[in-house]
Amino acid sequence: MSGGLSATARMALLARLSKRRSGEAPAPDAGSARDFTTLPGMRDFGLLKTALQSLDMPSPLFQAHDGLAGAHSRIQGRAVVNFTSYNYLGLNGDPRVLAAAKAAVDRYGVSPSGSRILSGERELHRELERALAALHGTEAALTFVSGHATNVTTIGHLMSPRDIVVHDAAIHNSCTEGVRLSGARRIPFAHNDLGAAERELAAARRGAGKAARALLLVEGHYSMDGDSPDLARCIEIARRHDAWLMVDEAHSLGVLGATGQGIAEAQGVDPAGVDIWMGTLSKTLSACGGYIAARADLIDWMRHTAPGFVYSVALPPALAAAALESLRILRAEPERVARLQANGLGLRERLRARGFDTGTSQGGAVLPVILGSSVRTAKVAAALLERGVAVQTVTFPAVPEQSARLRFFISSEHSAADLDQAAEALSQAVSGIGRVESLPGLGA
Incomplete structure (x- = not known):
């Protein structure tokens, strides 16, 4: 069977699409500012x-x-x-992970019933954050209820309209949404072309002046292509141009490196060269949510001021327990x-x-x-x-x-x-x- 579209078939399809469109009832607000069909991308989706x-x-x-x-x-x-x-390491469904989650439900209930800064703090949260910080070799870590929101709120809170963010063109949507929220100048470079990344960062630095902050943003294991950047060179570029380096490890944890500790382990690079590590709990760690691992001063500031943390409910205890147990198994069973x-x-x-x-x-x-x-x-x-x-x-x-x-x-x-x-x-x-x-x- 051939699934190709001949010229005749293509014309027939266009005719059907045109007929279907012409027969559709107009939107209730057609022609007004309240017309949903004018939303960006709505036409392509339709x-x-x-x-x-x-x-x-x-x-x-x-x-x-x-x-x-x-x-x-x-x-x-x-x-x-x-x-x-x-479910990269098969830990979602592992009896030990299920038991940890069930024990947390028995002790704490299903929901923390509040944001951590007010009433949702549980020792499980702190224990998980200490383990994540140890994994990345950082001073501290902070967990969020959503992986997507982790990037949005962190980048959106860290950067400002006077700043610049240079990022791989294949970076995740959560990162670009965070940049958009911050108002910073967003400069993509061709996927994994670190020569282009350095040129863009150098040019942006010259144009922005010393007052501006800069962020170089890459993934450890790209979710669309399955490849990785040269981490040592990323660190070198960021240092040369006085920029922070942030690495999104959402798909790296449990995947890269001999023991699954991510791109730094896989490439034999000191993780201290990375200023901000981001990761998710929803993949290898069989839960839901995200985290940032970094210096203690940044994490403490975010605990008290980052909107996506302060104004969001805490990570449910069962998910924190599941992630913590999954992390323990990851380290014990390489x-x-x-x-x-x-x-x-x-x-x-x-x-x-x-x-x-x-x-x-x-x-x-x-x-x-x-x-x-x-x-x-x-x-x-x-x-x-x-x-x-x-x-x-x-x-x-x-x-x-x-x-x-x-x-x-x-x-x-x-x-x-x-x-x-x-x-x-x-x-x-x-x-x-x-x-x-x-x-x-x-x-x-």
């Missing part, structure tokens, strides 16, 4: 949604799992090999990290041997397969699910139309047979779908 409907394609998003989503899961009653979850790394490399090599484009992935926990068009990517994901393999899709407008991709998130608990099944199923799915052109109107 076009893609309508196109998928016109092609009779189910959405690849919001797939509901029936229970625990580990290396294996069930989606609508169907058993699948699961590559959609951040063989889990070794299995994850072997699986990441193993799947990457299986896919490359079949001719798939896995970009610059180093074979850690994140492995993209770049397929091109959004329609083709969605079709392949659906065909994979039919073959018992669940993967994430990243399509337009999240990425440019010709760089749509599947993302495999890999676990220490995947077996060699799981990796073989995924590689073979992907080959069959792509062969069955064939070539699919970009949808008209979705850009190049």
